[in-house]
Amino acid sequence: MSIGSANTECLKRIQESTAVLTDIRIALDVIPGMTEKTVLHAGPPIQWDRMCGPMRGAISAACVFEGWAKTPDEGFELGASGDLTFDSCHNHGSVGPMSGIITPSMAVHVIRNDVHGIETYANLYEGIGKVLRHGANDAEVLARLRWMHEELAPVLTAAIRRAGGIDIKSLVAEAVQMGDEMHNRNRACNSRFVLALAPHMAAGGKGDLEKIISFLDNSGHFCLNSVMPACKAMLDAGHGIEDSTIVTAMARNGTEFGIRVSGLNDAWFTAPAPFVDGVFFPGYGPDDANPDLGDSAITETAGLGSLAMAGAPAVVQYVGGTAQFAVETTHKMYEITATEHETYRIPNLNFRGTPLGIDIRKVVETGITPVINTGIAHRKPGIGQIGAGLTAAPMECFVKALEAFAEKKGV
Template sequence: MITGGVRVLNAGLPLIVEGVPAADVVQLDWRPPAFGDADLARLATGLDDEVTEQANARAVAAVHAVRPRLVRVRPAREVVPGIADGRTLLHAGPPIEVARMCGPMLGALIGAALFEGWASDAEDAEARLRSGQIAVSPCHHASAVGPMAGVLAPSMPVFVVEDGDRQAFASLNEGLGKVLRFGAFDDEVITRLAWMRDVLGPVFDEALRGGGPVDVTALFSQALAMGDEGHNRNVAATSLLTRRLAPVLAGLPSGIEVLEFLAGNDHFALNLSMAGAKLALDAAVGIEHSTLVTAMARNGVEFGLRVAGTGERWFTAPVGPADGLFFPGYGIEDANPDLGDSAITETLGIGGFAMAASPAITRFVGGTPDDALATTRSMRRITLAPHPAFPLPPLNFAGSPSGIDVLRVLDTGVLPVINTGIAHKQAGVGQIGAGIVSAPAEVFGQAVVALHEARQARGDGAR
């Protein structure tokens, strides 16, 4: 009567299937779904149908089809939409009022205002920010992303990555130490930013004209095979990028200066990784009914999540400090709550999701290669498909788990992991550690409620 014979998945008490031949039973390690919220579990299951499945298949195919190419490095004002209107600065994470910002982000905005010449001193800059004379807006709203504070000003050079007629942008990485993205804004920082504007940007752009465009997907695919994970370890990608452009750079005026800068900045390629990931994920924004996550970002106060089927809406929850390994002399009490747009890499399926590729990083964030493999494997449980362009050797060259599915997160209770650097809570002190954080559970619950409402609204409209 049962076509295919009685073959059982048992969710619950083993005694229910006591009489079934053991070979015909798979015992599930069932746990309460949706973090224990039965109503939410019901909503999530209600969405888990053919409509969602097809929408997700379209969404993940669209993301995987994007092949970002690094074509130019241009001043932000020329390319980033909206940044040249009035006095506007962009920042990391979901939207936030200046009054609620954390120290490093406010510091970075002050630095950017000084860098643009919009204020006479730090006090003046802060007053102008607080009064709204200088407007702020998330990078994500302008097809851009930035690590840590993620502050972007019109004069700063940005990577321009494109695929067809679509573009995404990211700032250039300043290196470690006293840097704007950790909220520092003294002369040393401003001087470096000016050099980046006047020398690094134009020279790099010139080099790209000769040696570009650079296939970003191919670059990071190769870097993953060389021990990077594309978020916290970028030494391979930076080296590959440098090698690619070195012959041209070496022949340009100030080219050696630029090469020296690249030689001293292991994280230079991070921002390129982020821009590529942003471009890829933007391909899925607005795909109706899709439960694919298109952005995860932190502003130092809140964690923000965006989902394809709910377009540009943010789901937010308070974010705490990352608990990781701290540099000597620092501890969690010094740490700023988690910060930056860099979780866009995990959203695509690299960074924390590709931990298995990067034995070196596991030591840095605490843990072992075995933990790393377990992390990558557990991310498979919440993602839609392996990324075809990112095969990982420790997974027998299966692709890195890619495309976070809100429904799978609720179903399993497994939260996306994010590799992160840890910023000091005081502006300008810089990085004090690194670790692994999980996205907060609440945002996934909010997303399911919103997706459900969207489905109801459309359903009612159709009737």
């Protein structure tokens, strides 16, 4: 097959995909390859000795949550001991924002792409600030996690099932008409997500719905942990097409930035994780920042995030830049993508589809790398989120991938 035909097939499969939140389950029960001592993390695979601070901090808290350790300090010891099995979320059908830590007892969103028989998973969104995914690990973080698992998850699960699932792809399509880019601005999608569930939560009549609805609504990002696995469920349909040069995953573990390419199996092409040019919360600055972290760049890979930024000019108030910059960013991304999204359409570009299908050839030829809108974690464990901003995928990843592709083709 020619590269062109392979890419067409890859993108056809992505475009025709669906993504429905069907359930919330316990990780050990549903994630393939999950064991009682597995710790999944964001980005390409990495072991403890090379992990960044916030990822270690998150693991220390997860160890307490699992009952493997009594304190975060014991959690750090366990992390370093070699007794845990670390692996990349992406190797297990999963994604996680920031440190992306998923351990066996955690509740996970279950997303189905029924067109291609794909199921994906992500943990629950904890809110903003001092949260496990950003490396915070104190009693407040753990108490919130426990509340989420004991009180929130059962109510959510019942509502999702009663609703017959929540069509995440449709919610995203509507939210792109309402100024969301679906990485750092999810206000519309989250509002519609909560309102899709609220009548079913009310009908269920269980739980402290005042607290639950407020929690789901307040941060404005709860839906992100459904949108990320939805992106993966659709992109994975286009993964593994021999001869395709389309990027099917971009992910960061806080040490390295890695990409996967449809025609290059499950190899990761990595480079050092870049720093983020950000807007910092009061009291923090660039010296406090960890390099780029998390699986959330799956949104950009799926034609959202910075690629959809022209339709979400208000996101610049959070990540920096001007409205004009937002439009220019999307226009630049059309230069490195193979097609336009048929479902996600940007009103102020007269309903043009978002750029979709990052082609490693175009990235290397143009010298333009994908822009990423992202949160910023403190580089030390135990602190949490300190800002948000913009970065770009390192060119080195795309050059390495293109070299591997050329080698495979015997060019």
